[in-house]
Amino acid sequence: xxxxxxxxxxxxxxxxxxxxxxxxxxxxxxxxxxxxxxxxxxxxxxxxxxxxxxxxxxxxxxxxxxxxxxxxxxxxxxxxxxxxxxxxxxxxxxxxxxxxxxxxxxxxxxxxxxxx
Amino acid sequence: xxxxxxxxxxxxxxxxxxxxxxxxxxxxxxxxxxxxxxxxxxxxxxxxxxxxxxxxxxxxxxxxxxxxxxxxxxxxxxxxxxxxxxxxxxxxxxxxxxxxxxxxxxxxxxxxxx
Numbered sequence: 001x002x003x004x005x006x007x008x009x010x011x012x013x014x015x016x017x018x019x020x021x022x023x024x025x026x027x028x029x030x031x032x033x034x035x036x037x038x039x040x041x042x043x044x045x046x047x048x049x050x051x052x053x054x055x056x057x058x059x060x061x062x063x064x065x066x067x068x069x070x071x072x073x074x075x076x077x078x079x080x081x082x083x084x085x086x087x088x089x090x091x092x093x094x095x096x097x098x099x100x101x102x103x104x105x106x107x108x109x110x111x112x113x114x115x116x
Numbered sequence: 117x118x119x120x121x122x123x124x125x126x127x128x129x130x131x132x133x134x135x136x137x138x139x140x141x142x143x144x145x146x147x148x149x150x151x152x153x154x155x156x157x158x159x160x161x162x163x164x165x166x167x168x169x170x171x172x173x174x175x176x177x178x179x180x181x182x183x184x185x186x187x188x189x190x191x192x193x194x195x196x197x198x199x200x201x202x203x204x205x206x207x208x209x210x211x212x213x214x215x216x217x218x219x220x221x222x223x224x225x226x227x228x229x230x
Contacts, residue, residue: 045221102166106158
């Protein structure tokens with residue numbers, strides 16, 4: 001079974017608008033971390049934001065926020081005020097604290113296109 | 117700080133050839149990782165090293181070996197390259213392996229096996 005599911009292979013957004021990238025996860029480990037990474041066309045992986053399973057509040061980092069709905073096992077990334085430089089591949093990932101060892105599990109990614 | 121560095125950036129091999137991908141980090145991290153990224157897929161863990169002196173298999177270890185040379189360096193070796201190993205390889209490091217510790221990635225090595 002897929003542990004990380006990103007159902008949107010591609011998304012379009014108009015510059016300056018907000019966009020939500022979906023991510024659902026599956027784990028029975030009570031301790032886990034959720035991460036979002038950005039991969040621009042140049043290929044590097046850039047860490048964006050982290051949400052811990054015990055965190056009471058949604059994580060925010062500048063224009064990025066994570067809409068964490070624990071009961072629904074979803075961890076959607078919200079990018080506000082999109083910029084042309086946000087065009088990239090975005091990966092959701094999870095690390096399981098007790099059962100996962102050192103493994104980070106990645107979703108298949110969502111390619112975001114920002115239109116001028 | 118250079119972060120995580122990888123060499124080479126690009127490599128073309130013939131089937132059956134061997135090569136070693138090098139990775140080094142200058143953040144004094146304990147844990148290091150090797151991933152591969154195939155088109156249309158997320159990253160998959162090949163091997164990891166929880167701390168200096170230890171290595172363990174990840175999700176897709178077949179055809180690879182690793183060496184944690186010291187705390188800074190973690191190399192990945194392909195003994196007999198196959199076309200199925202054509203991929204982009206990323207090295208990463210983290211402070212330790214807990215669920216809350218983010219991983220820092222190198223720039224990647226694009227490997228083609230013909």
